[in-house]
Amino acid sequence: MEIRDHAKPWRTQRGVYAIEFAFVFLIIFAMLYAVICYGFLLTMRMSLQNAAEDGARAGLRYQKLLVDRTTKAHDVAVQRTDWLPTGLRLNRNVEAIICVAGADTCPPGTPPCGADWNNRCQMVVTVTVGGIEAVFPAIPSFAIPDRIAGKASMLLDGRAL
Template sequence: MKTIHAPSPSRCQRGVYAIEFAVVFMVFFSILYAVICYGMLFAFRLGLQNAAEDGARAALQYQSSLEDRRKRAAYVATSQSDWMPQVVKPIVLAQICRVEGINQCSPITCGPSWSQRCQVEVLVQADNLGLLLPPLPSFAVPTQIAGKASMLLELR
C-alpha cells in the first residue's frame, strides 16, 4: 500500500515570492510614475508663472508708450519661457487693460488719476503636455497649463 505524504510547507510556498514581487512592484512603479509626472508638471507650471511675472515686471520699466510697454512685457515673457521643450511651445499674450470698467481691454487711455489707472496682464500658456510625458496611462494629467501675472502701471 502506498502512503500519501502531505507536501512539505516549503514546497507549498514555491512561487509566492514572485507573485508578491509583481504586485508590490506595480504599486511602487505607479507611485514613482505619478511622482515624476506631477513633478514635471509642477516644474513647468512654476516656470510659466515665473515667465509671466518677469514679463509683467518688465512692463514697469520706462518705455515711451503703452504699446512699447506691452511689447517689452511680451518679449521678456517669451524669452523667459524659451527653456520649454519645442513640443509644448508656450504662447504669450500681453495686454494693457483698464483696472475698472466694462470693456477693460478696448483701446484705452491711461493716466495718473485713480479712475484712469491701467494694468499690464501677461498670460503664458503651454499645450500638448500629453506629448511630453512618458506614454503610460496618464494620472489625470492636464492638457494645458498657464502662468498669469498682472501689475498696476504707474503713469506720470
C-alpha cells in the first residue's frame, strides 16, 4: 500500500494547535494579570488620596488647639486606610502637619498663624504605604513602585484659632 500525498501534511501538523494555544494563552493571561494588578494598585493610590483629603477636611473642623486639629486629621486618615491588607497596614505612615512659623516642615519665613490672610496656616496630610511588592509577588520589582502616597493640603482660617 502506498501513502496518499494529501494525508501526509495532516499528520505532520498534529498538535500544532495546542502549542499555539499555549503561547497565546500565556500572553493573554499575563496581560489580564497585569491589568488586574495595576487596577488594584491604582485603587490603592486613589484610596490613599481620598484618605489624605478626608483627613485634611477633618482638620478644618473647629478645634481649640492646633494639636487637636492634627490629631483629628491623623485619626481620620488612619481610619480611612483600615481597608488595606494587613501587610500594607503595618507599613503605612500617616502624617498630619500644620505648617506654622519656625516648624521644620515649613519653608523658611513662614508667618505665625493668625486671623490675617498673610498669617494663615496650612495643614498638610500625607498617607504613605510601603511594601507593595509583598501584595504582588509575581510581578517583577521594576514594574511596580515600592511605595505609594496620597497628599492633601488645606489652608486653615486663622480667625477660628
